[in-house]
Amino acid sequence: MNGMIGEPLERLRAAARRTRELALKRVSTGLGHENADDDVGTIGTIGTIGTDGALGFDPFPLLEALHRHDVRAVVIGQVAGIMHGSAELTGDLDLLWDGEPVHAPALAAAFISLDARLTDETGVPLATRPEALLRPKVQFTAPGASGDCCTPDLPWGDLNVREILGRAVTAYGPGGLEVHYVSREDLIRMRRALGRPKDLRRADELDRLA
Template identity: 80%
Template sequence: MIDEPLERLRAAARRTRELALNRAGTGLGHQDADDDVGTIGTDGALGFDPFPLLEALHRNGVRAVVIGQVAGIMHGSTELTGDLDLLWDGVPAHAPALAAAFTSVDARLFDEEGNPVATHADSFLRPKVEFTSPGAAGDCCTPALPWGDLRVRECLDRAITAAGPGGLEVHYVSRDDLIRMRRAIGRPKDLRRADELDSPASDRRGPRPASHAP
């Protein structure tokens, strides 16, 4: 049985690809996204498919947690996105498997200034590394990235797991933690999406997993 959150994500990714099918490239990457529109307005929406990377992470035994709007979609958000953001624990011993997963999908890595860096374990030990791959681009973060008062490492512990075909497991941040992340970042799109997830209508889209305040 395929968990509903993954069905939501597959459907949303398909709609994103359809929406962007006949759109000319803009030259804008996920880092250039408008603070209100989001990455649906960038070239990341062209051919957007997060599943090859999510499957590679699973094959390599990496417990990376999906955050950002992909997690929002898995919780029932109706807004589309063109990027995939990930959070992992930043433990050096786990970095080689992460590098192997990204290498297997021909991902390229960049530092926060946009400079290319090698796709090897040490590069992932930065607080944040940006990536592009044939199916999805985004950020891969660790708890060392400044998150204000939010205790992000605890978000990893509270993450939810969705099951897919072939034994695929996708870990994603809990809805309450995602709402807190959104409000901490505070961009117009984040506040709007936090309000959507915090609404009674969102409660009707599925059960709200319990979580503890950080």
Template identity: 80%
Template sequence: MIDEPLERLRAAARRTRELAGNRAVTGLGHEDADDDVGTIGTDGALGFDPFPLLQALHDHGVRAVVIGQVAGIMHGSTELTGDLDLLWDGVPEHAPALAAAFASAGARLADDEGRPVATRPDSFLRPKVRFTAPGAGGDCCTPALPWGGLRVRDCLDRAITATGPGGLEVHYVSREDLIRMRRALGRPKDLRRADELAALAPDRRS
């Protein structure tokens, strides 16, 4: 049985691909996203499919937690997105599996200034590394990334797990923590999406 949050995500990714397929290439990546529109307005929406990378993380035994608007969609948000943001614990012993998962998915990495870095364990120990993989790009963060005073490490412990075909497990941040993260960032899209999430009926696993 496929969990409803993953069904929501598959449907949203399909709608994103259909929408983006009808427009011209913009030349904009996820780091260029407008603070109001979000990454749905960038080329990240072209061919958007986060599942190959999520499957690679599962196959390599990596516990990376989905944050950002993909998590919002899994909780029932109706806004589409063109990127996948992840949070992991930043423990050096876990970095080799993370690097192997990203490499197997064909991901390319860049530092916070956009300079390419090798897809190897030490690259993931930065507070944040950008990635571009077939189907999805975004940020892979550790708890060392400042988040407006919010202790994001605690969000890892409260994450929810959704199960898909073949035993695929996708971990995603709880609705309450996602609302806190949104409000801590405070951009127009974050505040709007936080209000939307707050108005939804809570997921029974939240």
């Protein structure tokens, strides 16, 4: 994996802070990240909060827990976009890991350390155990962040997700923190494969940032 020091994580800290400040002016909507609009995303239009994921959004407790438990989970979605320079805010943290059973206990331990809750794609609660995380996708809610935790078994068009995992880059922060995130080129491919209005808009933005 390639590495970068400081700047991607500082972008993320600043964006999370702006999201929290924006959310302070709004009340709970009762909507979770799974209710995000396919056009505007979880934040919504300027000055509005689309879902409750933005309330108190801070992905760093979970990212630090993943690092402490030596979990090779790769940040995808708009948090990765922000780390690459996107100006759009988000209230979701989406993760991709290799789905190998041998790595599931460490991932479960990271979630357990934060008292995170897991559900399946329909919202049915799951016990926070290694076997639950072997599903193609589970949804999680942890202090500061909620989102999807996916494996390569989740269909993603014609993309080879395992190769995308192998090309991930790493950002380094204070105290030796390492955060792995999808490369800009692969994030653009993933966006275009999903094809929703917000994904195509964000892919175009990443293209311009190049």
